[in-house]
Amino acid sequence: MRLRVVAVLVGLSLVVVSQLGIPSAGATEPLLPSLSEEVVGLCEGDELTGEGDELTGVPEPEVVACVTADLSVACLSVKQPDEEDGSAASPAQELAPSPPGAPGALAALPAEVILPPAVAVAARYQVEDNHDVRRFLDQFQTGYRRAVVERWLVRAGRYLPMVLDVFKQKGLPEELVFTAMIESGFDPLAASRAGARGIWQFMAPTARRYGLRVDRWLDERLDPEKSTAAAARHFVDLYAVFGSWNLAQAAYNAGERTVAEAIRSMGTTDFWALTRGRRLKDETKNYVPAIQAATLIAREPERYGFIVTPAPPLTYEVVSVPASTSLKQLASKSGVELDALERLNPELRLKQTPPDGPYGLKVPVAGAVLVRTALDRGAGTRHVVAVSRGGEPRVTRPSVHVVKRQETVALIARRYGVSVADIVRWNDLDDTARIRPGDRLRVTTLGGREEAQGGFR
Numbered sequence: 001m002r003l004r005v006v007a008v009l010v011g012l013s014l015v016v017v018s019q020l021g022i023p024s025a026g027a028t029e030p031l032l033p034s035l036s037e038e039v040v041g042l043c044e045g046d047e048l049t050g051e052g053d054e055l056t057g058v059p060e061p062e063v064v065a066c067v068t069a070d071l072s073v074a075c076l077s078v079k080q081p082d083e084e085d086g087s088a089a090s091p092a093q094e095l096a097p098s099p100p101g102a103p104g105a106l107a108a109l110p111a112e113v114i115l116p117p118a119v120a121v122a123a124r125y126q127v128e129d130n131h132d133v134r135r136f137l138d139q140f141q142t143g144y145r146r147a148v149v150e151r152w153l154v155r156a157g158r159y160l161p162m163v164l165d166v167f168k169q170k171g172l173p174e175e176l177v178f179t180a181m182i183e184s185g186f187d188p189l190a191a192s193r194a195g196a197r198g199i200w201q202f203m204a205p206t207a208r209r210y211g212l213r214v215d216r217w218l219d220e221r222l223d224p225e226k227s228t229a230a231a232a233r234h235f236v237d238l239y240a241v242f243g244s245w246n247l248a249q250a251a252y253n254a255g256e257r258t259v260a261e262a263i264r265s266m267g268t269t270d271f272w273a274l275t276r277g278r279r280l281k282d283e284t285k286n287y288v289p290a291i292q293a294a295t296l297i298a299r300e301p302e303r304y305g306f307i308v309t310p311a312p313p314l315t316y317e318v319v320s321v322p323a324s325t326s327l328k329q330l331a332s333k334s335g336v337e338l339d340a341l342e343r344l345n346p347e348l349r350l351k352q353t354p355p356d357g358p359y360g361l362k363v364p365v366a367g368a369v370l371v372r373t374a375l376d377r378g379a380g381t382r383h384v385v386a387v388s389r390g391g392e393p394r395v396t397r398p399s400v401h402v403v404k405r406q407e408t409v410a411l412i413a414r415r416y417g418v419s420v421a422d423i424v425r426w427n428d429l430d431d432t433a434r435i436r437p438g439d440r441l442r443v444t445t446l447g448g449r450e451e452a453q454g455g456f457r
Helices: 131-140 143-169 174-184 204-209 224-242 245-254 256-266 282-299 327-334 338-344 368-379 409-416 420-426
Strands: 317-321 359-363 384-387 393-402 440-446
Touching: 131 143, 131 282, 143 174, 143 224, 143 282, 174 224, 174 245, 174 282, 204 224, 224 245, 224 256, 245 256, 245 282, 317 368, 327 338, 327 368, 338 359, 359 368, 393 409, 409 420, 409 440, 420 440
Parallel strands: none
Antiparallel strands: 317 359, 384 393, 393 440
Protein backbone atom coordinates (compact mmCIF):
# COMPACT_ATOMS: atom_id res chain seq x y z
CA MET A 1 0.00 0.00 0.00
CA ARG A 2 1.35 3.37 -0.94
CA LEU A 3 0.32 6.28 1.23
CA ARG A 4 -0.29 9.32 -0.92
CA VAL A 5 0.58 12.70 0.52
CA VAL A 6 0.13 15.93 -1.39
CA ALA A 7 2.69 18.61 -0.53
CA VAL A 8 1.39 22.15 -0.64
CA LEU A 9 3.78 25.06 -1.08
CA VAL A 10 3.85 27.29 1.94
CA GLY A 11 2.93 30.89 1.43
CA LEU A 12 1.87 31.69 4.96
CA SER A 13 1.85 35.23 6.18
CA LEU A 14 0.49 34.85 9.67
CA VAL A 15 0.85 37.95 11.77
CA VAL A 16 0.64 38.62 15.46
CA VAL A 17 -2.51 40.61 16.06
CA SER A 18 -4.43 41.81 19.06
CA GLN A 19 -4.70 39.29 21.89
CA LEU A 20 -2.35 36.91 20.03
CA GLY A 21 -5.10 36.31 17.49
CA ILE A 22 -3.45 34.62 14.54
CA PRO A 23 -5.59 34.21 11.44
CA SER A 24 -5.91 30.68 10.12
CA ALA A 25 -3.62 29.80 7.27
CA GLY A 26 -6.16 27.41 5.80
CA ALA A 27 -9.83 27.13 5.20
CA THR A 28 -10.46 24.98 8.24
CA GLU A 29 -12.86 26.63 10.67
CA PRO A 30 -11.83 26.71 14.33
CA LEU A 31 -13.25 23.82 16.22
CA LEU A 32 -16.03 24.03 18.77
CA PRO A 33 -15.31 21.99 21.88
CA SER A 34 -17.67 19.22 22.85
CA LEU A 35 -18.45 19.38 26.54
CA SER A 36 -19.39 15.71 26.47
CA GLU A 37 -15.84 14.66 25.56
CA GLU A 38 -13.62 13.20 28.23
CA VAL A 39 -11.53 15.88 29.91
CA VAL A 40 -7.89 15.01 30.07
CA GLY A 41 -6.04 17.13 32.61
CA LEU A 42 -2.69 18.75 32.81
CA CYS A 43 -0.36 16.82 35.06
CA GLU A 44 -0.92 17.84 38.62
CA GLY A 45 2.06 18.51 40.87
CA ASP A 46 4.56 17.38 38.22
CA GLU A 47 6.58 18.69 35.43
CA LEU A 48 8.50 21.85 34.85
CA THR A 49 9.98 24.39 37.17
CA GLY A 50 10.65 27.83 35.81
CA GLU A 51 10.54 31.53 36.33
CA GLY A 52 7.06 31.59 37.88
CA ASP A 53 4.47 34.12 36.93
CA GLU A 54 6.77 37.08 36.69
CA LEU A 55 4.00 39.13 35.13
CA THR A 56 1.82 39.10 38.21
CA GLY A 57 4.38 38.45 40.92
CA VAL A 58 2.49 35.34 42.00
CA PRO A 59 4.45 32.07 42.22
CA GLU A 60 3.31 29.89 39.39
CA PRO A 61 2.53 26.27 40.24
CA GLU A 62 1.60 25.59 36.66
CA VAL A 63 2.65 22.52 34.79
CA VAL A 64 2.93 22.36 31.07
CA ALA A 65 0.66 19.96 29.26
CA CYS A 66 2.01 16.70 30.48
CA VAL A 67 -0.74 14.96 28.65
CA THR A 68 -1.89 11.59 29.87
CA ALA A 69 -4.99 9.66 29.11
CA ASP A 70 -6.07 9.41 32.73
CA LEU A 71 -5.56 11.84 35.60
CA SER A 72 -5.21 8.91 37.96
CA VAL A 73 -2.06 7.78 36.16
CA ALA A 74 1.22 9.31 37.25
CA CYS A 75 2.32 11.85 34.71
CA LEU A 76 5.35 11.46 32.51
CA SER A 77 7.54 14.40 31.67
CA VAL A 78 6.72 16.30 28.52
CA LYS A 79 10.14 15.29 27.25
CA GLN A 80 10.91 11.60 27.46
CA PRO A 81 14.48 11.15 28.69
CA ASP A 82 17.64 10.04 27.02
CA GLU A 83 17.48 7.52 24.20
CA GLU A 84 13.68 7.51 24.22
CA ASP A 85 13.59 11.26 23.88
CA GLY A 86 13.59 13.31 20.74
CA SER A 87 16.34 15.30 22.39
CA ALA A 88 18.73 12.41 22.82
CA ALA A 89 21.54 11.73 20.40
CA SER A 90 21.83 7.99 19.89
CA PRO A 91 24.95 6.63 18.15
CA ALA A 92 24.26 4.72 14.96
CA GLN A 93 20.61 5.70 15.23
CA GLU A 94 18.55 4.36 12.38
CA LEU A 95 17.04 7.78 11.89
CA ALA A 96 19.99 10.13 12.10
CA PRO A 97 18.77 13.69 11.40
CA SER A 98 19.51 14.85 7.89
CA PRO A 99 21.14 18.16 7.08
CA PRO A 100 18.51 20.83 6.47
CA GLY A 101 16.90 20.27 3.11
CA ALA A 102 18.42 16.86 2.59
CA PRO A 103 16.12 13.89 2.09
CA GLY A 104 15.73 11.69 5.13
CA ALA A 105 15.61 7.93 5.20
CA LEU A 106 13.98 5.32 7.37
CA ALA A 107 15.89 2.11 7.69
CA ALA A 108 14.27 -1.29 7.26
CA LEU A 109 10.69 -0.10 6.87
CA PRO A 110 8.30 -2.66 5.45
CA ALA A 111 8.28 -2.52 1.67
CA GLU A 112 4.60 -1.59 1.57
CA VAL A 113 5.11 1.45 3.77
CA ILE A 114 6.58 4.32 1.78
CA LEU A 115 7.21 7.64 3.40
CA PRO A 116 6.34 10.71 1.37
CA PRO A 117 9.42 12.19 -0.26
CA ALA A 118 11.06 15.18 1.39
CA VAL A 119 10.14 18.42 -0.31
CA ALA A 120 12.13 21.61 -0.70
CA VAL A 121 9.26 23.68 0.67
CA ALA A 122 7.36 22.18 3.56
CA ALA A 123 3.68 21.31 3.37
CA ARG A 124 1.09 23.39 5.17
CA TYR A 125 0.37 22.48 8.77
CA GLN A 126 -3.13 21.02 9.05
CA VAL A 127 -5.10 21.31 12.28
CA GLU A 128 -7.49 18.38 12.49
CA ASP A 129 -11.14 18.38 13.53
CA ASN A 130 -11.27 15.16 15.52
CA HIS A 131 -12.12 13.77 18.93
CA ASP A 132 -8.63 14.17 20.36
CA VAL A 133 -8.21 17.83 19.39
CA ARG A 134 -11.69 18.73 20.66
CA ARG A 135 -10.92 16.92 23.91
CA PHE A 136 -8.00 19.24 24.55
CA LEU A 137 -9.95 22.31 23.48
CA ASP A 138 -12.43 21.35 26.18
CA GLN A 139 -9.67 20.66 28.69
CA PHE A 140 -7.88 23.95 28.14
CA GLN A 141 -11.07 25.91 28.83
CA THR A 142 -11.97 24.02 32.01
CA GLY A 143 -11.20 24.67 35.68
CA TYR A 144 -7.70 25.57 36.82
CA ARG A 145 -6.33 24.71 33.37
CA ARG A 146 -7.95 27.82 31.97
CA ALA A 147 -5.79 30.05 34.19
CA VAL A 148 -2.71 28.09 33.10
CA VAL A 149 -3.47 28.63 29.42
CA GLU A 150 -4.10 32.33 30.06
CA ARG A 151 -0.62 32.63 31.54
CA TRP A 152 0.80 30.88 28.49
CA LEU A 153 -0.95 33.34 26.18
CA VAL A 154 0.27 36.33 28.18
CA ARG A 155 3.86 35.13 28.38
CA ALA A 156 3.92 34.15 24.71
CA GLY A 157 3.77 37.84 23.81
CA ARG A 158 7.36 38.23 24.95
CA TYR A 159 8.80 35.64 22.61
CA LEU A 160 6.29 34.95 19.83
CA PRO A 161 7.44 37.71 17.42
CA MET A 162 11.01 36.44 17.61
CA VAL A 163 9.99 32.78 17.23
CA LEU A 164 7.72 33.55 14.26
CA ASP A 165 10.56 35.41 12.56
CA VAL A 166 13.04 32.54 13.06
CA PHE A 167 10.57 29.93 11.81
CA LYS A 168 9.66 32.06 8.80
CA GLN A 169 13.33 32.33 7.85
CA LYS A 170 13.52 28.52 7.88
CA GLY A 171 10.38 28.17 5.76
CA LEU A 172 8.51 26.42 8.56
CA PRO A 173 4.74 26.59 9.06
CA GLU A 174 4.12 29.21 11.66
CA GLU A 175 1.67 27.00 13.55
CA LEU A 176 4.70 25.00 14.72
CA VAL A 177 5.58 27.81 17.12
CA PHE A 178 2.85 26.61 19.46
CA THR A 179 4.82 23.46 20.11
CA ALA A 180 6.60 25.65 22.65
CA MET A 181 3.31 26.34 24.39
CA ILE A 182 2.93 22.66 25.23
CA GLU A 183 6.64 22.11 25.85
CA SER A 184 7.19 24.94 28.31
CA GLY A 185 4.37 27.47 28.27
CA PHE A 186 6.94 29.83 26.69
CA ASP A 187 8.95 29.81 29.93
CA PRO A 188 12.68 30.16 29.09
CA LEU A 189 13.67 28.82 32.52
CA ALA A 190 11.46 25.74 32.40
CA ALA A 191 13.21 22.55 33.54
CA SER A 192 11.75 19.06 33.57
CA ARG A 193 12.66 16.23 35.89
CA ALA A 194 14.08 14.39 32.89
CA GLY A 195 16.67 17.15 32.42
CA ALA A 196 15.11 19.04 29.50
CA ARG A 197 15.42 22.81 29.75
CA GLY A 198 14.30 26.05 28.15
CA ILE A 199 11.43 27.12 25.93
CA TRP A 200 12.01 24.17 23.61
CA GLN A 201 12.87 21.64 26.33
CA PHE A 202 16.06 20.36 24.75
CA MET A 203 17.97 17.57 26.41
CA ALA A 204 21.70 18.33 26.51
CA PRO A 205 22.83 15.84 23.80
CA THR A 206 20.47 17.21 21.17
CA ALA A 207 21.18 20.78 22.23
CA ARG A 208 24.87 20.19 21.48
CA ARG A 209 24.01 18.39 18.25
CA TYR A 210 22.24 21.52 17.06
CA GLY A 211 25.01 23.89 18.01
CA LEU A 212 24.00 24.98 21.52
CA ARG A 213 26.71 25.19 24.12
CA VAL A 214 25.99 23.32 27.36
CA ASP A 215 28.91 23.23 29.78
CA ARG A 216 30.16 24.60 33.10
CA TRP A 217 29.88 28.19 31.89
CA LEU A 218 26.93 28.30 29.52
CA ASP A 219 23.60 26.58 29.01
CA GLU A 220 22.31 28.03 25.76
CA ARG A 221 19.11 25.99 26.04
CA LEU A 222 18.01 28.88 28.29
CA ASP A 223 18.73 31.48 25.58
CA PRO A 224 15.34 31.96 23.87
CA GLU A 225 16.72 33.10 20.52
CA LYS A 226 19.54 30.57 20.17
CA SER A 227 17.38 27.67 21.32
CA THR A 228 14.61 28.73 18.92
CA ALA A 229 17.08 28.64 16.01
CA ALA A 230 18.15 25.16 17.12
CA ALA A 231 14.52 24.00 17.39
CA ALA A 232 13.81 25.29 13.88
CA ARG A 233 16.74 23.30 12.48
CA HIS A 234 15.56 20.24 14.40
CA PHE A 235 12.08 20.51 12.86
CA VAL A 236 13.59 20.89 9.39
CA ASP A 237 15.50 17.65 9.91
CA LEU A 238 12.52 15.78 11.36
CA TYR A 239 10.31 16.81 8.46
CA ALA A 240 13.00 15.74 6.00
CA VAL A 241 12.89 12.29 7.59
CA PHE A 242 9.15 11.81 8.08
CA GLY A 243 7.50 14.12 5.53
CA SER A 244 4.69 14.88 8.00
CA TRP A 245 4.38 17.62 10.60
CA ASN A 246 2.36 15.36 12.88
CA LEU A 247 5.09 12.72 12.79
CA ALA A 248 7.78 15.39 13.14
CA GLN A 249 6.14 16.70 16.31
CA ALA A 250 5.68 13.17 17.63
CA ALA A 251 9.38 12.51 17.01
CA TYR A 252 10.29 15.77 18.73
CA ASN A 253 8.60 14.39 21.83
CA ALA A 254 9.34 10.66 21.67
CA GLY A 255 12.43 10.42 19.49
CA GLU A 256 12.95 9.43 15.87
CA ARG A 257 13.59 5.78 16.65
CA THR A 258 10.36 5.39 18.63
CA VAL A 259 8.24 6.87 15.85
CA ALA A 260 10.01 4.78 13.21
CA GLU A 261 9.34 1.62 15.20
CA ALA A 262 5.67 2.57 15.53
CA ILE A 263 5.46 3.05 11.77
CA ARG A 264 7.01 -0.37 11.18
CA SER A 265 4.74 -2.04 13.69
CA MET A 266 1.51 -0.47 12.44
CA GLY A 267 2.37 -0.34 8.75
CA THR A 268 1.20 3.25 8.38
CA THR A 269 2.58 6.77 8.40
CA ASP A 270 -0.73 8.28 9.54
CA PHE A 271 -0.09 9.69 13.02
CA TRP A 272 -3.74 9.37 14.03
CA ALA A 273 -3.69 5.71 13.08
CA LEU A 274 -0.50 5.24 15.11
CA THR A 275 -2.30 6.56 18.19
CA ARG A 276 -4.55 3.50 18.08
CA GLY A 277 -1.58 1.18 18.54
CA ARG A 278 0.63 0.44 21.54
CA ARG A 279 4.02 1.52 20.22
CA LEU A 280 3.64 5.19 21.17
CA LYS A 281 3.27 6.22 24.79
CA ASP A 282 0.12 8.01 25.84
CA GLU A 283 2.17 11.14 26.31
CA THR A 284 3.12 11.22 22.63
CA LYS A 285 -0.38 10.25 21.50
CA ASN A 286 -1.73 13.27 23.37
CA TYR A 287 1.15 15.62 22.55
CA VAL A 288 0.14 16.43 18.96
CA PRO A 289 -3.59 17.04 19.60
CA ALA A 290 -2.69 19.21 22.59
CA ILE A 291 -0.49 21.37 20.33
CA GLN A 292 -3.26 21.63 17.75
CA ALA A 293 -5.79 22.67 20.39
CA ALA A 294 -3.34 25.29 21.69
CA THR A 295 -2.87 26.52 18.12
CA LEU A 296 -6.61 27.05 17.68
CA ILE A 297 -6.88 28.98 20.95
CA ALA A 298 -3.86 31.16 20.14
CA ARG A 299 -5.29 31.96 16.71
CA GLU A 300 -8.61 33.16 18.12
CA PRO A 301 -8.42 33.43 21.91
CA GLU A 302 -11.64 35.43 22.20
CA ARG A 303 -13.57 32.73 20.34
CA TYR A 304 -12.73 30.39 23.19
CA GLY A 305 -13.37 32.92 25.93
CA PHE A 306 -9.79 34.04 26.62
CA ILE A 307 -9.46 37.79 27.10
CA VAL A 308 -5.76 38.43 27.66
CA THR A 309 -3.25 41.17 27.04
CA PRO A 310 0.02 39.66 25.82
CA ALA A 311 3.22 40.79 27.47
CA PRO A 312 5.19 43.26 25.34
CA PRO A 313 7.87 41.69 23.12
CA LEU A 314 11.25 41.25 24.75
CA THR A 315 13.68 43.96 23.66
CA TYR A 316 17.35 44.41 24.44
CA GLU A 317 20.70 45.55 23.09
CA VAL A 318 23.83 43.44 22.70
CA VAL A 319 27.26 44.59 23.83
CA SER A 320 30.50 42.70 23.35
CA VAL A 321 32.20 42.34 26.73
CA PRO A 322 35.55 40.77 27.62
CA ALA A 323 35.99 37.23 28.80
CA SER A 324 35.16 36.48 32.44
CA THR A 325 33.09 39.62 32.94
CA SER A 326 31.14 39.40 36.20
CA LEU A 327 27.55 40.55 35.91
CA LYS A 328 27.62 41.79 39.50
CA GLN A 329 30.71 43.90 38.94
CA LEU A 330 29.46 45.17 35.62
CA ALA A 331 26.15 46.22 37.17
CA SER A 332 27.98 48.01 39.98
CA LYS A 333 30.26 49.93 37.62
CA SER A 334 27.71 50.72 34.90
CA GLY A 335 24.56 51.44 36.88
CA VAL A 336 22.57 48.83 34.93
CA GLU A 337 20.42 46.75 37.27
CA LEU A 338 21.91 43.38 38.10
CA ASP A 339 18.49 41.76 38.04
CA ALA A 340 17.95 42.96 34.48
CA LEU A 341 21.31 41.56 33.33
CA GLU A 342 20.57 38.20 34.93
CA ARG A 343 17.06 38.01 33.43
CA LEU A 344 18.34 38.80 29.94
CA ASN A 345 21.25 36.35 30.16
CA PRO A 346 19.91 33.25 31.95
CA GLU A 347 22.31 31.06 30.00
CA LEU A 348 25.28 32.33 32.08
CA ARG A 349 25.43 29.62 34.71
CA LEU A 350 27.96 31.36 36.96
CA LYS A 351 26.63 34.89 36.42
CA GLN A 352 29.72 35.78 34.46
CA THR A 353 30.74 35.47 30.82
CA PRO A 354 32.86 32.49 29.73
CA PRO A 355 36.63 32.78 30.03
CA ASP A 356 37.40 31.76 26.47
CA GLY A 357 36.79 35.00 24.61
CA PRO A 358 34.58 38.10 24.21
CA TYR A 359 30.87 37.54 24.74
CA GLY A 360 27.78 39.19 23.29
CA LEU A 361 25.95 40.25 26.46
CA LYS A 362 22.30 41.27 26.31
CA VAL A 363 21.56 44.51 28.18
CA PRO A 364 18.36 46.56 28.62
CA VAL A 365 17.49 49.06 25.92
CA ALA A 366 19.55 52.23 26.48
CA GLY A 367 21.94 50.24 28.67
CA ALA A 368 24.54 49.69 25.97
CA VAL A 369 26.01 53.17 26.35
CA LEU A 370 26.34 52.74 30.12
CA VAL A 371 28.03 49.37 29.75
CA ARG A 372 30.46 50.56 27.07
CA THR A 373 31.39 53.57 29.18
CA ALA A 374 32.08 51.34 32.17
CA LEU A 375 34.16 48.98 30.02
CA ASP A 376 36.17 51.87 28.59
CA ARG A 377 36.94 53.09 32.11
CA GLY A 378 38.07 49.63 33.11
CA ALA A 379 40.11 48.99 29.98
CA GLY A 380 43.02 51.09 31.21
CA THR A 381 43.18 49.44 34.61
CA ARG A 382 46.23 47.25 35.10
CA HIS A 383 45.85 44.28 37.42
CA VAL A 384 49.32 43.93 38.96
CA VAL A 385 49.74 40.76 40.98
CA ALA A 386 53.47 40.53 41.50
CA VAL A 387 56.80 42.21 40.85
CA SER A 388 59.49 40.37 38.94
CA ARG A 389 63.09 40.16 40.12
CA GLY A 390 64.03 43.01 37.80
CA GLY A 391 61.37 45.25 39.26
CA GLU A 392 59.09 44.95 36.25
CA PRO A 393 55.39 44.53 37.02
CA ARG A 394 53.88 41.20 36.06
CA VAL A 395 50.22 41.27 35.14
CA THR A 396 47.72 38.49 34.83
CA ARG A 397 45.89 37.78 31.61
CA PRO A 398 42.76 35.61 31.60
CA SER A 399 43.30 32.34 29.82
CA VAL A 400 41.52 29.02 29.55
CA HIS A 401 42.82 25.51 29.94
CA VAL A 402 40.90 22.55 28.49
CA VAL A 403 41.24 19.64 30.88
CA LYS A 404 42.88 16.52 29.46
CA ARG A 405 42.73 12.94 30.65
CA GLN A 406 44.46 12.23 34.00
CA GLU A 407 45.04 15.93 34.73
CA THR A 408 44.41 17.23 38.23
CA VAL A 409 43.87 20.75 39.55
CA ALA A 410 47.29 20.62 41.21
CA LEU A 411 48.99 19.60 37.96
CA ILE A 412 47.25 22.38 36.03
CA ALA A 413 48.13 24.93 38.72
CA ARG A 414 51.82 24.01 38.51
CA ARG A 415 51.75 24.28 34.74
CA TYR A 416 50.54 27.87 34.87
CA GLY A 417 52.50 28.94 37.93
CA VAL A 418 49.48 29.63 40.08
CA SER A 419 48.11 28.10 43.25
CA VAL A 420 45.44 25.45 43.55
CA ALA A 421 43.45 27.94 45.63
CA ASP A 422 43.48 30.41 42.72
CA ILE A 423 42.05 27.89 40.26
CA VAL A 424 39.47 26.76 42.80
CA ARG A 425 38.40 30.37 43.39
CA TRP A 426 38.37 31.44 39.73
CA ASN A 427 36.22 28.48 38.74
CA ASP A 428 33.86 28.37 41.72
CA LEU A 429 35.00 24.88 42.63
CA ASP A 430 34.55 23.31 46.04
CA ASP A 431 36.10 20.43 47.92
CA THR A 432 33.79 17.89 46.31
CA ALA A 433 34.07 19.19 42.75
CA ARG A 434 35.60 16.93 40.14
CA ILE A 435 37.12 18.04 36.87
CA ARG A 436 36.64 15.97 33.74
CA PRO A 437 38.28 15.85 30.32
CA GLY A 438 36.88 18.63 28.17
CA ASP A 439 36.12 20.99 31.07
CA ARG A 440 37.29 24.56 30.53
CA LEU A 441 39.09 26.04 33.52
CA ARG A 442 40.02 29.64 33.93
CA VAL A 443 43.74 29.93 34.61
CA THR A 444 46.29 32.75 34.32
CA THR A 445 49.57 33.09 32.52
CA LEU A 446 52.31 35.43 33.63
CA GLY A 447 53.33 38.02 31.09
CA GLY A 448 55.48 41.10 30.74
CA ARG A 449 54.28 44.64 30.26
CA GLU A 450 50.80 44.38 28.84
CA GLU A 451 47.39 45.73 29.54
CA ALA A 452 44.86 43.46 31.15
CA GLN A 453 41.60 43.15 29.30
CA GLY A 454 38.92 45.59 30.29
CA GLY A 455 35.98 44.14 32.11
CA PHE A 456 35.08 43.20 35.62
CA ARG A 457 35.96 40.00 37.45
